[in-house]
Amino acid sequence: MGHFTRWTRKPYGAFASLGKVVKIGVLSLTMSIVTHSPKSVAAQPDSLEVARVVELEALNVTAERLNPTRGVTTPTEVYSRDTLSVAPLQTIESVLRINPAVDLRERGAKGMQADISVRGGTYDQTLILLNGIDFTDARTGHQSHSLPVDLDIIGEIDFITGLTGIGAFSGALNFITTPLRPNYLRAELSGGAYGYLYSNISGAFTRNGLSVLAAGSIRRSDGYTHNTDFFNSNLYSRITYQSASVGLIDAQVGYQWRDFGANSFYSTAFPDQFEHTETQLASIRWSRNIGMFTLNANVSYRKNFDRYELYRAGKGAPDGWTPNYHTTDNAGAEISVDYRWRWGTSSIGADYKYNHLYSNVLGELMAAPIPVPGADAVYTREKGRHIINGWLSHRMRLGSTSLAGSFNLSHSEYGTFPSGSLAVSQQLLEGWDVEADLTRSMRLPTYTDLYYTTATHIGNPNLKAEQATTYQLGTHYRYGRFQIGASGFFRQGSNMIDWRLVETPEGQKWQSTQLTRLNTYGVELLATYRGRRILRHVTLSYGWLNSNKDTHDITKYALDFMNHKVALQCGVNIWRGLSAEVTASWYDRKDTADTIYKPYWLLDARLSWTQGAFTFYVEATNLCNTVYYDFVGVIQPPRWISGGVVMTL
Incomplete structure (x- = not known):
């Protein structure tokens, strides 16, 4: 026993x-x-x-799970280290791929370039949070996923809906970093097909209210086909200190260096594209209880540098060609006060964000160019904007009923926009609850939406902010080791930004435009059993989405979404430290006017053996060698076998 x-x-x-x-x-x-x-x-x-x-x-x-944002809905768990830490999931992107609410589309392998969409939205409509801090890229959602963290220090990933104001149009993903235990040192080394090598070291130190988590990694590969090689390095640390006199201080800092061959990533006519990105981020948060009040404040900063080469290293480039250079700076500050009283908790707060872009492609012409650091090039364009949000919210519980509401007022160069959210949750029986919510939200155009103009694209600096009203209904039932859940949503979008195919004197081009109306609706189902002996866990999930627009024009993203998704995960303890994990998933993407996607199955598996401080493992992704595409013309990796060892002290 x-x-x-x-x-x-x-x-x-x-x-x-x-x-x-x-x-x-x-x-x-x-x-x-x-x-x-x-x-x-x-x-x-x-x-x-x-x-x-x-x-x-x-x-x-x-x-109730705590919501780190100004929203009032309860977050939903996407990933838990306790359940899936030994699954055949090597990257954050591989975790998100199998969730029914997330459409994860990769270009290349191991998450080097990925677009994260939730509930039928685009990658630009998803808010990315790290420990509750917004680090979403203002230039393009292509770069929002570039977080300098590895899966081993991610304790949980939450999906958050019901965010008001400027930000998460279709939803937010919050990545939460936590140590494996208070004091430890962990090292991992693995290798595999296509010259793959991964090394990682992480650890934590805890004493007298102080906790320090630090991690670093290198991941590289020669590539699974022409020009799909990559090199990625992450450095990250999170430091927390808590005492009765000071309260909680929570600081984090990270850096990422990423190089990857981009075979046909953004245009199938150019197989030798290349991209180099660097991401730096930092934040500090303070919270303290004073009687019935809780004071909260945080400041944050994120810088992203991107060098994109249509011709890798200039090979075969025409005269006068130069790479695209972009530097995006996002700074933010937030302050709020919570008051706990007889009728619940009332909150008031405000936040400020500043987005700025230097580029030689996007933005408005500068009076005088400035040099690109470390390159023989200059920035000729720039653009900045200020965003202010103020909000009031209240939460209360009446018996088995929970009520929450918020009102938000946002101001930017696009005007002043009121929004709000209402949520109600009712416990029907022990372990069974039903919840419903209504949210009004908006999103500002990215700098790419506004200014990206090339031989094949036409930007539109006159775009307006997107707006949406979202209705959601869900139910969850827990009994012993079983848990089932179902949710449905309906989103009415207006002024939706998309790229429409238009005729020009130079031929057909994609032009940034706005759709008058776009309705999106879907259902997500989930059933889980968590055992404790031979069968450790089984999870079955299903997601369905549909959407319709008010025009028959050919557009790039409005009707390009995951129509059906099924995922089955199973983990078993075999014998004396030997365990196995299998993930099977089926994907059926909605065909568009000019693209037909074939449904496909993926099978991933991992076998691991733990003895003392050491764990040895071998794993395979795409075990059946399925040929599949997330984007037209960008073939995804075939069967990929790797193995490694983890030491935890």
């Missing part, structure tokens, strides 16, 4: 103030409550001798 080993590190909580779900399995007669902040806390040995051990059935103590 087993003993209680640790409390599950979930982003739910034992209590609402902690935002956790605590799952209790086998307990000794003495136990202690362990809290969770950005760090985990080591279990303390019992001071009493245990005379006997009593095995109990699993018990879920649940409370």
Whole structure:
């Protein structure tokens, strides 16, 4: 008979103030409550001798997951390290690919370039958060996924809907970094097909309210076909300190260097494209309870540098050709106050964001060019904008009913825009609840939407902000180790930005334009069983989407979405530290006016053996060697086998 080993590190909580779900399995007669902040806390040995051990059935103590944004809806778990840490998932992108609400489309391998869309939106309509801080790229959603973190330090990924104001038009993804345990050192080395090599080192130190998490990695490959080689390096650290007198201080800093061959990535007529990006980010957050009040403040900064070469290293380029250079700076600050009283929690807050772009392609002409650092080129264009959001919100609980509402006022160069959100949740029976919400949101055009003009594209600096009203209904049921959920949504979009194929004197071109109306609707289903012996977990999910627009013109993104998605994940303990994980998924993308996508299956598997501090594994992605495309003309990797070892001290 087993003993209680640790409390599950979930982003739910034992209590609402902690935002956790605590799952209790086998307990000794003495136990202690362990809290969770950005760090985990080591279990303390019992001071009493245990005379006997009593095995109990699993018990879920649940409370609302905390929403780190100005939205009022409850976040939904996309990924949990506790369940999927040994699955055949090597990158953050591979995790998102199998979620029913997410459409993850890759160009190349191992997440070197990926577009993240949620619930039928485009990659520009998804907000990307790291520990609740907005690091979305203002130039293009192509770069928003460039976070300098690896999967080993990601404890949870949450999907958040119902965000008001300027930001998450179709939803947000919040990536939460947490240590494996309070004090540890972890090293991983793996290699495989196509010259693949991955090395990673991470660790944490915890003492007297201080927690330091640090990680670094290198990932490279020769490529699975012509000009798909890549090199990626990540550095990241998160430091938290908490005390009664100071409150909570939460700081993070990261850097990413990325090079990759981009065979046909952005145009099938050019197989020798290349891209180099660098991303730097930092933030610091402070929170303190003073009586019935909680004071919150944060500041953040993100810089992204992008050098895009249509002709790699200039090979075969015409005279006068130069790469595209872009530097995007995003800075933000936020302050809010929460007041807890008899009728719930009331909040008031405001945030400010500044986006700025230097480029030799996008933006408005500068009076005087400035040099591109480290390159024989100059920036000739720039553009900046200021965004202010102010909001009021309130949450309350009446018996088994939870109510929440928010009002937001946003101001930018596009005008002043009011928005809001209402949410209600009702517990029908023990473990069974139903929730509904209504949200009004908006999105500003990216700099690419406004200014990208080439031989094949025409930008539009007169674009307006997109607006949407979203209705959502969902239900969740938990019984013992089983959990099922279903949700549906309907989004009415107006002034939707898309690229429309138009006739010009020089031939057909894609022009940035706006659709009067675009309605999107869908359903997501999920069933999970979490075992504790041979069968560790089984998860089955399904997602369905549809959309319609008010024009029959050929557009690039409005009707290019994942129509059906099915995913089955299974993990088993075989014998004495030997375990296996299998993921099977089926994808059926909606055909467009000029593109036919064939449905396809993907099968991934991993076999691992753990002895003491060491874990040895071998894994294969696309085990059946399926030929498939996320984008027309960009073939995805065939069967890819790799193996490695992990040491954790």
